[in-house]
Amino acid sequence: MSLAFWTWAAIAILVAGSLAIFVWFVFDAVEWVRRHPAGKGKGE
Amino acid sequence: VSGIDSAIVVAYIAGMLLLGAAVATRIRGFREYFVAGGQMTTPLLVCTLVSTYYGLDVLFGGSEVAYQEGVVAWFFYARPYYFAIVFAAIFVAGRLKRLDALSLPDVAARYYGRGTQGVVAIASFLYAIPLMAVMGIGVLLDLVLGIPFVWGVLIGAGVALAYTLMGGLVASALTDTVQFTLMCVTLGIAAAIELHQQGGWNALQAALPATFLEPMGTYPVWVLIVFGLSALSVLVEPAFYQRIFAAVSYRAVLIALGIGVALWAAFDWIVTVLGMAAMAAGIETDPRYALLMVTLDALPIGFTGLFIAGVIAIAMSTIDSYLLIAGGNLSYDLYRPLFRPAIGDAALLRLTRWMIVVAGATSVGFALFFQSIVSAWIFMATMLISAALVPLMAALYLPRFARPRAGLASSLTGLGVALLFFVLVHAFGAWDEEWGTQIWRVTVANRSFDLWQEYAVLAALPVSITAFAIGCAAGGPAAPHAEEHRP
Secondary structure (H helix, E strand, C coil), X not given: CXXXXXXXXXXXXXXXXXXXXXXXHHHHHHHHHHHCXXXXXXXX | CCHHHHHHHHHHHHHHHHXXXXXXXXXXXXXXXXXXXXXXCHHHHHHHHHHHHCCHHHHHHHHHHHHHHCCHHHHHHHHHHHHHHHHHHHHHHHHHHHCCCCCHHHHHHHHHCHHHHHHHHHHHHHHHCCHHHHHHHHHHHHHHHCCCHHHHHHHHHHHHHHHHHHHHHHHHHHHHHHHHHHHHHHHHHHHHHHHHHCCHHHHHHHCCCHHHHCCCCCCCHHHHHHHHHHHHHHHHCHHHHHHHHHECCHHHHHHHHHHHHHHHHHHXXXXXXXXXXXXXXXXXXXXXXXXXXXXXHXXXXXXXXXXXXXXXXXXXXXXXXXXXXXXXXHHHHHHHHHHCCCCCHHHHHHHHHHHXXXXXXXXHHHHHHCCCCCCHHHHHHHHHXXXXXXXXXXXXXXXXXXXXXXXXXXXHHHHHHHHHHHHHHHHHCEEECCCCEEEEEEEECCEEEEEEHHHHHHHHHHHHHHHHHHHHHHCCCCCCCHHHHCC
């Protein structure tokens, strides 16, 4: 495949890929906070 | 740069500080501070691995090579790292994850004792001092916002230092998520706009010399080999080690590195394209700033501010993580084993925070003192590979032969030979304008050899391997705790 194709593929991976991972992280973090409420487990 | 663009940059910096302060309230001990309590999940690992490992050296260094030489920047400067990362993910990360360790020198200590731990800690500290990123942020703020270099260095290092001090690895990783998204999205959009303005890929290609599209470019083959060998630093990269220990599981590391390789490859290719676009557009500048110049030329108001924030993010995500590692090297890997093995958790946490300040002050001091170090990253990577690669890989794959004498001999001679090589090339060689590096021409029996400073690793590695073998042959007892920690 041509370098032009790979260039647009790289742009798509960077923009769409990073946004998708950020959304994944937000869902993951919400779940983590739900399982670890602040104050619980202090002094561990 | 417009008022809107400046406001975006200020808002970004304020956001990072608030995030650090919020995390600080949840830190309860050294393990939580230094390796996030081993709780890092896959998406967080992807963000922190990708953004930490890629700093301004990649952005400026990669585009510099592309601006001068073309696609060789991707094929020989960047691509060897993907092979090394895939190898590390499959063959090294699993073994490391099974050890109950917290840092790279910690692994050396398990197999070789305190001597090797000390040498590896010093090499890791030298490598981790984020000199290039701190200098880069000073140059960047000067170029785009007109802030004097000294103030730019102090602001950039100061902000990253502040939130890392407060929240440790968790703060560093959480800010990395924003920084990762910002750097990937803004770079991708900038490339799309630039390509569109230049009339598409074919127009870009037509405006470049034919050698720009040859994967090997015009570099001598030895330089390409050294470019490839420098990827071995991945196998002893302190930030990778720290994140492997911080990961919730080996599976999370494996997936994160797999996704990371795709993102790094895309990032490198876009950096290469933008470097070549600067050449095609006829922009005349210091090659290091080619990408910055061509992008700032192309972007509309608003996007410019986002892009600058993205570039600051690229630098800060590197500065914060490596300050944490350098501070940990001084407190956990050097001071604790040598002076206070029984140090309490609270005291260790307090000491580490102070040592992060020391690492920050050292970076700022070096950045202000050596304003023109171009090859700093080569020096730092060479020191780390030379001191740590042979003993660490031997420990993981040939634990039967891991003896304190072998480890110490290997790390000390590796570090010593690499340092000696650099000193000799700088004492007897000369700066070569064409290649932008220090070269020592040696004549033996009427034949001349050009010794580049980059070749130091070629001299140091064989010596380090030989010293390890001699150390093994000399025998001696195993490290006191070696057996119980063997995976």
